[in-house]
Amino acid sequence: MMNEEYCKSIGFMCGLEIHQRIDSKEKLFCNCSTHSISDDEVPVGSVYRYQRAVSGETGKIDIAAKIEEQKKKRYVYNIFKNNSCLVDIDEEPPHDMNREALQTALEIASSFNMIIFNELEPMRKEVVDGSNTSAFQRTTMLGLNGYITVNNHKVNITSMMIEEESAGIVSNSENTSIYNTDRLGIPLVEIDTDPYIRTPSEAKDVALYIGTLLRITGKVQRGIGTIRQDVNVSIKGGSRVEIKGFQDLANMDKYIENEVIRQQNLLKIKEELQQRNFIFKFGEIIDLSPIFKNTKSSLISKALSKNEVILGVKISSFKDYLGKEVNPNRRLGSEVSDYAKLAGVNGIIHADEDLIGKYHFSDDEIKNIKTALSIDDKDSFIIVAAEKQKAENAINFAISRIRNLSKLIPLETRATYDSNLFTTRFMRPIAGGSRMYPETDSKPILITDEMKQEAELMKPNLESAINELRDAIKDETMVKKLLLSPKYQLYKEISASIEIDKKMIADILMQKFTEMRREGIDVDSINDTTIKYAFELYKDGELTKKGIVQLLKIISKESKDADKAELSKIISNNKLKKLNKEELLKIVKEFKEKDEKNILSAIMKDYNIVVEADELKELIDTNKDIKFTN
């Protein structure tokens, strides 16, 4: 594990960008529903579009945008009845910003003690990978200069934005990407930290802290994909690399450590090349297709059968470099290959690979490649199989990456790649600053003092939430679990309105609910208010703790929205009603008469749903001397 001292010594810099969907009823800039569509929902229609990079604010075309455009992809957008309208398919200007989402965002900003602006200016951030129908994302900065304290270390929240979620990708092929527009436009907050997180494991702690804070608001969406953590990492001599796509936080630190190692390995390669005064020399791009006329390589023959070509290029005096491992099971060749993929090809084949074992090239073919590209013992080469223009583009992308090896570590956006080895792959160059421009279709938003005051009043406070829970339930593990649980809001509501043992509430909502889920009981579909009634009935002495659980099991089948009277009825119909003192005394008497040795356990055996053991024990103890006679 990389500790603080080590991280300091390598100039480790790390910051987080957290995106969390807000649970507003409607989307940020239109009135479509934010509820997710069912898995089998059929779109009411679809449209398709092409996008192109346009000059940004500085007049320059952003490199990330240009690369996406070079792919000349067709983007198909599925439209859903309740979840997408003309705004979502870029056919109508945006409506006003959703006030509910804005207010939630302001509450979150308040909890970070941010400077919230007096007027918000919606912006467009250019995105031409197709994930936004408009080719930009609407994003608005709310405030600056907030902070949180994690591990007694102050982490600055440099800025916070409220923005639109992108469209969800359904499928992606070489020429077409298909997106669903139901997700597009759901409000998100983006929370950016400063880059001074001290170690990879601290990054994980900070992400967990912010994630928990967001959840305790009760106003954010939950479930897979509703929160995303991007990590920015660099080391001295390296470059800022953004890693996206963490499925969960558990292994965030391991991915960060691997990124550090990757940059260290690239730095070693760079230094070695510089020491050698290495100058890159590439040969002509040569069409090697004729060499493979009778090839046994299925990859190559498949390409040739589609009228594609096999292009190769020599890299002088570069033997063995592409085979160097930069991360577990990731060679330099894989890094270069990722760049080639920008052209829409499947990857590259390079000289340091096992051409016979992996690709089934014959000795003759290898010999002929070497002759055609005039490769000697020190040279290396790369090969690409694709349609001609694409193959050429791919080789040029690969060459441009290789050229940089002796100069710098590129700024990159990377995606998680191998979830067992915690490695990442290059996705695209990091987006430049030229991607921002004003959203002229929407008005600036005035933030009034009243809005700020309300936010201040409603803001979540993690420290006090934790302290309250600790006092109430005195179980550290349970406190953490409950805070992160979707049932936390319900817990808060029940514990605030019904005077009963808080630990018991937590125990039922957490432990018992988990057990019931395991038994296949759909306990999560029960209405929160109905659950609350069950606790009220407990308070009224109608139910025991076990009785609550039993009742929930019953109503999870057909009375999910039952009111209190209905619940009472179900209780009596199912004989769940807690016994009162008289009834209990009567039973104690009966059992004593039967001369039971252990009355307590004997009674509990028969009446455990309607009797609380501790109450029974007390009853027996206080009535020890009473003789039960006729």
Added chain:
Amino acid sequence: MYSGIVKRLMDDNDLKIGDYVRFKSNKFEIEGKIIQNSEFTKENIIILKYENGYNLGLDVTGLMVEKIKRADEAETESEAKAEISINKDLPKISIIYTGGTIGSKVDYRTGGVYMLLKPEELLSSVPELSNIADIKPRQLFSVASEDMTFHEWRAIAKAITEEINNGSRGIVITIGTDTMHYISAALSFMVQNLNVPVVLTGSQRSSDRGSSDAFMNLICSAQIAAKSNVNEVGICMHKSSSDDACIFIRGTKARKMNTSRRDAFRPINDLPIAEVKMDGEINYTNDYINKPSGKLELKDGFEEKVALIKVFPNSDPDIINYYVKKGYKGIIIEGTGLGHTPVSGDPEKSYLKNIKSAVDSGVIIGMTSQCIYGRVNSKVYTNLRLLSEAGVIYCEDMTPETAYVKLAWLLGNYSSEDAKRLLNQNMVGEIRNRTLYDEFLI
């Protein structure tokens, strides 16, 4: 533009748009570049561009300000140098630029939307155009289409004839979409015996966004101008909401049917002349004029005193008298259904008397329908016959907009009698004598 307290603060501290400043209060410090506010910005708020590219609005009340540095001179220069490669072997076409969304972009220095001043900028952002034709760009003016008058229409018509006389085999006109169908109708009448395709195009999403419809619209328009032998004026815009194909609609039979969709322009009582794809594939779907019947000629008179009015339930027929009193020579009515105005009910609400006296005083009154689709008819109902007998001319299957343009044009170039006679006679394809089943809602 800033005013009030912000302007005073800027003046007092010698601050200009583009300057880098630091605002301070006892709670915070924020640095940024001053940029132009929008018309919606509250008076005491200044807009700064922060280092991360975002804009933010600060209430300057009670804040201290320090200038950090002056605006970058380099930044204020216009950007994006246009490079147009020219292939002289390709068909020669002209692109006449007149303004509108297709030619607008955000000025990043100031934050406002501005019209592009150089047509080259548009061309450089659509490099495909240089593979389609040898393009001659020409900027006429930069006027939003809703602000255009007969004056601009004439200038466009004149430019068309000039470009044709200079050897262009096709003309593309980029224009605002709001009144594009009025202008396409006007040009259809003004440029007589047209001998090249004249293609009007625009965009519903501005060309500074990657999703703009401008790119495909321009490419498809250039394809028509460079390759087709349709000797008519038409509108070429998206066929559907997808970037699939454009349709080329006859200039007198087009209408903007949606406020914001990219497929807003539809043929009315007509089929599209052609469907065109970006790769140059053109499918003709209707008849069209492919040979001029005489010499190219400009007939660009327009009568100013022509009105287009809409009748509606409980409306006041005095509107007719109003125009007559103002000396109007022609009125096109957008009637209900087959071409009604209130006639037989409450005498106070009947248009009949006013129409009759207007016609008697020499005003030409034409009838169209607010149904938009379909043909007006002067015979089916008594009320129609009454209006017809009063001298109202039923304008067949013309849209109200085309009828308006036509009447103004007729009165500008012909005698009143001829104008009256020609109003419901087909001249350039604006009236078709068959109404086809498959023309509705397409």
